[in-house]
Amino acid sequence: MSNLVEVKNLKKYFSTPRGMLHAVDDVTLSLAAGETMGIVGESGCGKSTLGRTIIHLLNSTDGSVVIDDEEVTQIKGKKNLKKLHEKAQIIFQDPYSSLNPRMTVEETIREPLIISHRYTRSEIKARVNELMEMVGIDERIRGSYPHELDGGRRQRVVIGRALALNPKFIVCDEPVSALDVSIQAQILNLLMDLQDKNGLTYMFITHDMSVVRHISTNISVMYLGQLVETSPTKELFVKPLHPYTKALLSAIPSTDIHSQKKRMILKGELTSPINPKPGCRFATRCPYAGPECSSPQELQELLPGHFTACCKAKEINSL
Amino acid sequence: MEEKENQHHLFHSHAEDGSHGDHRGHQHQDQHQKKEHFLEIENLAVQYSSSGEIIHAVNDVSLSLDQGKTLALVGETGAGKTTIAKSIMRILPDRGAKITAGDIFMGDKDLLNLSEDEMCKVRGAEIAMIFQDPMTALNPTMRVGDQIAEVIKLHDTITKAEAKKRAIEMLNMVGITAERYDEYPHQFSGGMKQRVVIAMALACTPDLLLADEPTSALDVTIQAQIMEMIDNLRRQHNTAMILITHDMGVVAQVADDVAVIYAGEIVEYGSKAEIFDHPTHPYTVGLFNAIPNLNEDTRRLANIKGLPPDPTDLPKGCCFCTRCQYATNECSRHKAGLERIGQNHYSRCSVHMHHEEAADEQSR
């Protein structure tokens, strides 16, 4: 079965006054249709940049992205991107800033349909009604403006807009991070329902490990632009292979008051993603680091479907 | 089963059945007695006014805290947690915010009745606050070390050199080397900035620390470091702490007691063990259920339907009943008081507990 999304050696560098910022460095991963790939990592790891580069909101520096059998990185010009927009969409983190303050709920959801120039007015009207119902937006607020709505409703509008063109693949960039816990649950449930109903494929970017565990089938861990581990969800939590993943998991505060685990506290400061040296970027904080870590690390499949880019992984995990 | 409060004068219920007729008598008595606890907040009520409307941010909140202990204030955005903290510090905005009722006693001080000058002396030295966003809590045009020294100089009459020395000590204590004294905030990462904020807060070894979501803006691996640091420093000086957070994991890590706040009221209060093992109020139960569990594999998250009430138009009865699956007709008419349901456990609703007990009965 071919994958819906294939990313190979994707690079995105930004040129800054201080040098080349390697935001996404040589990332390879793939998503099968209907899957949810969680992308986790801390601030500055490049996960947002990865999502945006994959759907061509940013131009990639190098590498290839194939969505639904079509190479995406070389598309130039807004007209040619139209086809891509119908296949791949994005949901942003902050539901307030990702909505035009001057457009009502209805106008926002209508936008993609109007822009595509492929629907008649009555078709648009019908589709908007359909979308509003799909994402659970009350009829009565179709004329409301973003500032009149709460975070949860705003995010539903954002989701409705993303679904307008019937995409197969949606990049969800921290879609619930700015919402309160009880609303988070509502929106996560909505996303999962929509996935079941419409056969969607998600790339779910987040820093919240419990959320990602809940919604993803596979998880990829990123650190300073590099992909350090990829694995099916459950296995990642039970058997993390990369030292960074281990630290990340150990840092999550547990709600079990009777067994407070010992945290793995990382020492040392982060290396800079600007003009980085080759090799593993986690080495400066890694308790297992050695001289071999300064050569470029390859993603190796150490367990079925479970890859990691750490030369010491076999040793550390006694595999 | 249900014990109405007697000795625990702190939770003044306003049940309409008048079961606390002697509430005034108690209060009058206490003002002449030594306070039972280090920090006591009694019947605090705070209002904000905005474009002609009155927002009832905090309604009849009573809390207590002993020295060296940590109380976690848990609730969602807009519930009133930060307002409570700012009321203790008396840093609510002059225009638009008003403490309409209540008392706050710390040690032998009656905080709400101190003059502004006296309060200035208290802030920083006896009560310190760590704000949520380290990016905006530091002055971008002032050197980092100087910001810490400033706090010290404001409260102790010592020389500049002495203050600098103590500031460097504080920096070291939070894991920042002395060479970085002269740097500016923008040269620091998020985690380091928050460490500076912590150093500033603890510089004068305050008796009470108010930490408002101190690690929410930080990455998980830094969170762990920072939370541990705050806790260690706090223990060294026996500082009491009120920790405001929405993250139950952090609560599990450091809290002694927990107060759950909803729509400006305390709906459940108790020791950490009681709240985590026996959550009683339907809102607390809902909160715990809505958190995706790392160890369980549920397809759909149980969520609390609906939204919190409009704070300008709070309902007469229970604030939560429109979203509660156990609500009865009584609930919307009658606002329950905080009732004692355990050794150190109070809840504003026992309907859920009765329901559970009935269910248990049936299943036997």
Added chain:
Amino acid sequence: MTNTIAVTENKAVRKKRSQSQFVMTMNRLKKNKSAMLGLFIFIALIILAILAPYISPYGYAAMKMSEKLQGPSLKHWFGTDELGRDVFSRILYGGRYSLSVGVLATLTGLIFGTIVGSIAGYYGGKVDNIIMRFLDIFQSIPSILLVIVFSAAMGAGFDKTIIALAISMIPDVARQMRASILRVRDEDYIEAADAIGCSTFRQITKYIIPNSFAPLLVWATMSVAGAILTTASLSYIGLGIQPPIPEWGAMLSGAKTYLRTNAYLLIFPGMFIAITVLGLNMFGDGLRDALDPKLKD
């Protein structure tokens, strides 16, 4: 990382009509008494100007040498000038010119300035650079001098004055518009517009300009006042609008020889200029307050 957003029962569901930010701003504005007074003054002056042909007792050019240089009286409320023309009528007619010059010049400056600023702000890079340096040149010359130069080059007259004023306003408008756009350009909803395939033109017109426009509204009200003053100055020095057209500044100019003997000839036009500017400024201040919600809380 963003802070969580407070969530409460949504008023919009209960309200009948939704309030756009425009409506909300208008509501706030209505509560500001001095702003409403200023608006009232300005509108009253406009009405007077529009009705001038119907309510003025005499024509603005009607000369009657036998009645020249008479002080205010029941027959001539504001007196007569050196050619026996009724000052009151001239003031009323003059309003048409002074006010319309101010409004039209500002409007023209706004339109072209917005276009220039939008292009600079949206495209950035070299285009931005070139445009900005060009505007720098304009702005390095004192604006009154600039207007004088244009006026002198084009000659006196109603439309030429408007053009001269508009040109001198363009750099300011362009700069403000560009700054607004730079701010708005980085917002998520612009990126979201990209993601749904929104064309550049549509982005600028439907997304960027509506959200960048607010600061310019305030500037526009102040600018109308400024334009009226500048026109008065121009007319005073022989450019701008010349007699017999009773533009208020021209009237001031014509009256300068009579300062000591018939002060009323200066006082009335001067007063009307002052009242117009005052009214516009009061309204502009109120508008700025209404647009900046932080001030009210």
